[in-house]
Amino acid sequence: MPSFLSSEAAQDASSPQTTASAIHGRLRHDILRGVLKPGERLRVHDVAQRYGGGTIPTREALSRLSAESLVIYLDQRGFAVAPISEESLEDLTRARVWTAQAAVREAVRHGDAAWEERVLLAYHRLSKVPRYESEEPPVQNEAFDPLHREFHLQIFSGCGSQWMVDTCMRLFDHAERYRHLSRQAVVIPREHEHKELVEAVLERNEADAIALISDHFLLTAKIVVGFGSHA
Known part of the structure; x- marks a missing residue:
């Protein structure tokens, strides 16, 4: 069994992370510019459809934004754009x-x-x-x-x-x-x-x-x- 992935397999393996990064960048841009309003709900399925990705990379992107304090996680209710005051x-x-x-x-x-x-x-x-x-x-x-x-x-x-x-x-x-x-x-x-x-x-x-x-x-x-x- 080969000890390395084929170039095609390697590309497939990295694609979820690449997709997550792309969604993260677009979400971040829209949050910073106010396209997505403070407090606006970010349902994973809706965000995935809007930004053209699956639910797994979308959740990863939202989690990254949560770590940056641009998104908050609402217990049992999913994500939302961080409020401002x-x-x-x-x-x-x-x-x-x-x-x-x-x-x-x-x-x-x-x-x-x-x-x-x-x-x-x-x-x-x-x-x-x-x-x-x-x-x-x-x-x-x-x-x-x-x-x-x-x-x-x-x-x-x-x-x-x-x-x-x-x-x-x-x-x-x-x-x-x-x-x-x-x-x-x-x-x-x-x-x-x-x-x-x-x-x-x-x-x-x-x-x-x-x-x-x-x-x-x-x-x-x-x-x-x-x-x-x-x-």
Whole structure:
């Protein structure tokens, strides 16, 4: 009996995991962008049909999202999109500010020339893409999101700690749900915030860089809370 799988058998063996990863990616995208609403039930059979997979990889994908706190498991009732709240947003924003301040401080102090180049390139790419496809009514530009994430990733990447970068970006991803709410609430020109942050970190102005990243996160929370109070 051969000690290895044929290429076809190997492909079949890996396909459930591949399918689970594909469903996970699409579900995650739809949760972060608000396509799937906070609290919305995620019945395994319905999700499998919607995203084109079997129940086993679908359950695996939902379990992964549960580990990321984007999905919750309801005892005996299956899964649901994790709820959001003003209290949760305040907690998330505090954590983002604390970790970002530490990461930016270390990046400004210790980031090298390669880090500066990565920051400049990420900012250049981001600055070429508008946040909205149209402002009246507000239609968000999906091409903006990955460039926005990459920009923040590169700002943090100079801190010298992969654990810190991973923590900052996990919090960044959770905040994506709230950012989309803020963009639906009101169109505010915010591109200058990224420009000022880049200038501060590249000038090694630690105090300004920390203040700017903090204000950047706090403004998003303020917009969302203000929108909620008038909804």
